[in-house]
Amino acid sequence: MDLRLGAAVPATDEERAAIASVLGPPQTGWDGGQRQAADGHVAFGGHAARARRHLLIPVLHAVQERIGWISPGALDHVCERLTVPPAEAYGVASFYALFRTAPSPGAVVHVCDDLACRVGGAEQLCEQLTRRFGAEGTRAALNGTGVTWQRSPCLGQCDRGSAALIQHAGADPARVGLAPADPDSIWQALSAGLSAGPPASPDRPLVPQITNPVSRTLRLLRRVGQVDPGSLGSYRAAGGYEMLRRAIGLGPQGVLREIKDAKLLGRGGAAFPTAIKWEAVTANPVRPHYVVCNADESEPGTFKDRVLMEQDPYALVEAVTIMGYACAAEQGYIYIRGEYPLAEARLRHAVEAARAHGFLGDDVMGAGFRFDIEVRRGAGAYIAGEETALINSIEGKRAEPRNKPPFPAQSGLFGKPTAINNVETLFCVLEILRIGGPAFAAIGTENSTGTRLFCLSGCVERPGLYEHEFGITLRQVIDAAGGVTGGRPPRAVLLGGAAGSFVGPDALDVPLTFEALRAIGATLGSGVVLVLDDTVDVTDLLRRIAQFFRDESCGQCVPCRVGTVRQEEVLARLTRHAPFRTIDQELALLDDIGSVARDASICGLGQTAVTAVASAVRLGLIGES
Ligand SMILES: Cc1cc2nc3c(=O)[nH]c(=O)nc-3n(C[C@H](O)[C@H](O)[C@H](O)COP(=O)(O)O)c2cc1C
Ligand code: SF4
Ligand code: FES
Numbered sequence: 001m002d003l004r005l006g007a008a009v010p011a012t013d014e015e016r017a018a019i020a021s022v023l024g025p026p027q028t029g030w031d032g033g034q035r036q037a038a039d040g041h042v043a044f045g046g047h048a049a050r051a052r053r054h055l056l057i058p059v060l061h062a063v064q065e066r067i068g069w070i071s072p073g074a075l076d077h078v079c080e081r082l083t084v085p086p087a088e089a090y091g092v093a094s095f096y097a098l099f100r101t102a103p104s105p106g107a108v109v110h111v112c113d114d115l116a117c118r119v120g121g122a123e124q125l126c127e128q129l130t131r132r133f134g135a136e137g138t139r140a141a142l143n144g145t146g147v148t149w150q151r152s153p154c155l156g157q158c159d160r161g162s163a164a165l166i167q168h169a170g171a172d173p174a175r176v177g178l179a180p181a182d183p184d185s186i187w188q189a190l191s192a193g194l195s196a197g198p199p200a201s202p203d204r205p206l207v208p209q210i211t212n213p214v215s216r217t218l219r220l221l222r223r224v225g226q227v228d229p230g231s232l233g234s235y236r237a238a239g240g241y242e243m244l245r246r247a248i249g250l251g252p253q254g255v256l257r258e259i260k261d262a263k264l265l266g267r268g269g270a271a272f273p274t275a276i277k278w279e280a281v282t283a284n285p286v287r288p289h290y291v292v293c294n295a296d297e298s299e300p301g302t303f304k305d306r307v308l309m310e311q312d313p314y315a316l317v318e319a320v321t322i323m324g325y326a327c328a329a330e331q332g333y334i335y336i337r338g339e340y341p342l343a344e345a346r347l348r349h350a351v352e353a354a355r356a357h358g359f360l361g362d363d364v365m366g367a368g369f370r371f372d373i374e375v376r377r378g379a380g381a382y383i384a385g386e387e388t389a390l391i392n393s394i395e396g397k398r399a400e401p402r403n404k405p406p407f408p409a410q411s412g413l414f415g416k417p418t419a420i421n422n423v424e425t426l427f428c429v430l431e432i433l434r435i436g437g438p439a440f441a442a443i444g445t446e447n448s449t450g451t452r453l454f455c456l457s458g459c460v461e462r463p464g465l466y467e468h469e470f471g472i473t474l475r476q477v478i479d480a481a482g483g484v485t486g487g488r489p490p491r492a493v494l495l496g497g498a499a500g501s502f503v504g505p506d507a508l509d510v511p512l513t514f515e516a517l518r519a520i521g522a523t524l525g526s527g528v529v530l531v532l533d534d535t536v537d538v539t540d541l542l543r544r545i546a547q548f549f550r551d552e553s554c555g556q557c558v559p560c561r562v563g564t565v566r567q568e569e570v571l572a573r574l575t576r577h578a579p580f581r582t583i584d585q586e587l588a589l590l591d592d593i594g595s596v597a598r599d600a601s602i603c604g605l606g607q608t609a610v611t612a613v614a615s616a617v618r619l620g621l622i623g624e625s
Contacts, residue, residue: 011077018066019074022059023052023081049083054414056082056396060093061338061377068108068145068169069100084396095398095554097152097380098167098338106145107190109133110152110165110339111181114300114548115494115530115541116457117154117161125162125182126151132183142190145170153382153548154300155179155339158455158530159463165339166190175341219443219451220427221467224311229346232353235314241359243433247322248367250433252282255326259429261437263449268294268385268422269499269525270604271514274429277419280409281327284417289329292394292413292420293320295336295343296378296385299497300548301528304453305423307465309336309343312427313350317373319426321354321364322433324371327419332371335390337378348375382552386603387420388412389554400554401603424453424527444470448513452524456481458531459488468512475508478531488533492621496525498545499608501615502538521615538621539575542613546571549609559597560606566593567610574622583617590614 011019020026056078063074070093079086093099100108111129113122126136129149133140140147157163157179164181166189168174178185218224228234235241247255260275281289293316297305309316320332334351336344351373354360362370376394383389384399391413393399412418428450432440441449448470454477457463461482468477474493484490492502501522503510510516517523532538546568555561570586570593594610601607616622 009071009073011071011073012067014066015063015071015074016077018062019059019078019081022055022062026081049081053082053084054394054396056084056089056092057096057379057393058376060099061379064099065169065173066171068106069102069104071103082396092396092398095381096338096378096384099379104169105139105142105148106169107142107147108167109147109149109186109190110155110167111149112153112155112157112161112163113151113544114154114158115498115544116158116301116463117163118541118544119458119530119532119536120161120180122162128183129186132187147190152339153551154298154302156297156303156306156337158301158303158457159465161457165341175338177339177341218467219431220308220424220453221465223315224307227312227314229311229313230349232314232350232357232359235312239434240314241318241365243430244318244322244325244359244365246433247325248365248369252326252328255322255433256282258432258437259326262428262432262440263447264425264428264432264440265448265514266422267424267428267452267527269299269496269523274421274425277409277421278323278327280407281329281417281419284409286417288331288416289327290413290416290418291320291323291327291329291332292387292390292418293323293332293334293423293426294385294387294390294420295334295340295347295423296390297340297423297526298337298382298385299499299526299528300545301455301457301494301497301530302526303455304465304527306340306343308423308427308453309340309347313343313346314354315430316347316423316426317350317354318359319430320373321360321371322429323419323421323426324373325364325369329419330370330372332373333376333394333413334373335376335378335384335394337384338380344375344377351375382548383554383603383605386605389603390420391418398554400556401605403602445511445513445515447515452512453527454512454529455527456529456531458494459485459490459533459536460531461485470513471511473509473511474503474529477512477529478508484531484533486533488535490531491534491536492532492538492616492619494528494530494532494541494612496523497528497530498548498612499523499604500525500528501611502619502621503615504619538616539571542571542616542622543568543575545612549605553605553609557597557601557606559593559600560609563593563597563606564609567613571613571622574617583622587614587617590617 059078079089094101133149136150155163155165160179162181163179166176223238227238264274265271295305324332360372364371378384381399384393386401388402389399408418408420443450451467451469454466492504494502503522550564553560553564574586590610597606
């Protein structure tokens with residue numbers, strides 16, 4: 001079969017070079033994935049080519065970085081080389097928000113208009129950009145390549161919004177995050193040429209962190225600001241790689257025992273016991289095993305994992321290595337969202353340095369086990385943070401969640417047993433090994449052990465990342481961040497992000513633990529604490545939440561796909577005060593949508609899509625400002 005796909009315009013030399021930068025030069029012979037067709041045309045295919053399907057997203061990134069979009073010619077050439085049907089590859093390219101499948105200016109500015117940035121004035125920034133660069137999506141002149149701007153969901157810089165991300169295509173491509181961003185700083189970044197920043201030194205101000213006033217001990221943030229994130233030597237001088245040494249001393253079962261004793265629950269949102277997951281993978285006789293770190297962090301209002309990765313990247317590399325050791329895996333992946341260029345650059349640098357010094361590779365620390373890590377970049381999809389969607393994304397597919405069971409520990413990446421954990425969870429593993437499982441369990445409360453990272457944003461005096469022991473109250477968390485801006489009383493707090501819920505002032509003294517929040521129908525989720533005072537237009541925030549879920553639903557399940565649209569309609573009616581329905585009727589409809597989505601959706605997105613809006617309606621936040 002001739003695999004020529006017949007794009008009207010074949011791939012240019014530039015596009016072929018970009019593709020080869022990931023796939024290497026075409027090899028001859030079927031095993032190399034290339035053959036000579038009868039008419040002399042070079043075609044590709046075979047098992048070897050198909051086995052590299054997982055490189056589809058990295059190769060699409062390479063094309064887009066070089067020419068600014070995924071052209072049909074380039075996509076055809078990718079399909080030939082990887083033996084992917086063109087319709088499927090197009091389905092992947094068009095799924096992710098950071099990929100463009102139509103010609104685009106060389107520079108694209110993504111401007112966050114999500115929750116925290118809205119509170120901080122994102123709409124004003126959008127108006128200023130319209131005046132400076134023209135309407136959203138139009139092209140303005142810039143160094144011959146052009147520039148356009150577009151709105152974006154949360155960029156993970158909520159403590160310093162309004163935030164922006166600039167993608168710059170060309171021979172010297174770059175991405176850079178700006179926060180706070182204004183038209184001048186954006187223009188300066190565009191004209192000066194961009195750089196993700198050298199990984200050798202911290203090039204941005206540190207976020208404020210304040211420990212729990214009771215213990216005054218930072219655990220997960222202990223090295224932030226104390227080590228040079230670009231230096232393995234600096235990390236080692238601060239005790240780096242001592243935990244891996246300890247893990248090797250304990251052996252895989254010993255590590256599992258410590259984590260079990262610590263009663264560690266995952267920090268990615270679902271609060272699942274880490275030890276159960278790792279044990280299930282370890283005990284699975286199928287080989288190989290994989291471990292994955294979920295660094296997709298796209299929940300609006302969340303930026304904790306970014307800070308950890310930007311400021312302490314070696315710690316994550318060490319923690320993933322411990323995870324691989326405990327789970328008998330030889331390969332690990334860190335899947336990081338595409339909106340985190342600085343964190344990605346530092347992680348890649350850390351992985352290379354760890355490999356060069358024997359902390360990754362065939363004989364890790366001379367202890368006789370093999371382990372390596374690959375950093376994979378996401379491409380703009382909130383749903384890719386759901387663990388099975390993330391697995392699909394690493395495999396080069398659309399980030400659509402899978403049905404569970406089978407769970408990743410049974411059949412995960414490439415159909416093999418896979419453990420997957422959040423960045424913060426893995427930082428907890430380091431702390432558990434440092435102080436021991438029982439000591440970790442003694443911190444916090446009986447069922448919520450250890451410390452937790454809180455992402456403070458909105459109307460607080462000192463937005464930023466804070467570490468506190470579980471059990472601290474919401475009031476104490478807000479006070480530790482300087483209190484509500486201007487000393488005003490808080491009107492409501494969004495806990496857990498868009499997938500979380502609003503709580504009112506009556507919840508200020510509830511201890512922040514998994515169990516206490518569950519009891520009041522709330523969740524800590526990814527640690528978001530978005531504080532709102534009486535100057536904030538909550539209805540506007542709710543509209544943004546509804547739009548977010550409508551945009552981010554992957555569309556596989558009807559209740560989620562349709563329910564998220566219905567939710568927007570309910571909100572529109574409520575905010576127009578439509579006379580033919582009462583608030584109770586609208587609430588009942590939201591409950592209906594929510595319960596159908598909970599029962600009939602594959603994943604947590606559909607199951608939580610109406611929670612925040614319904615909680616706001618219950619608190620009477622609609623229409624007031
Ligand atoms: C829509 C959706 C988005 C998610 N996004 C993330 C994310 O960005 N980061 C994360 O760690 N977990 C995310 N999760 C949770 C993961 O599915 C998974 O539970 C987590 O990575 C497991 O790690 P943990 O046990 O360490 O929490 C998301 C879940 C859903 C349903
Ligand atoms: S619940 Fe929504 S996001 Fe999740 S799989 Fe179904 S359609 Fe996709
Ligand atoms: S960066 Fe804007 S809300 Fe998070």
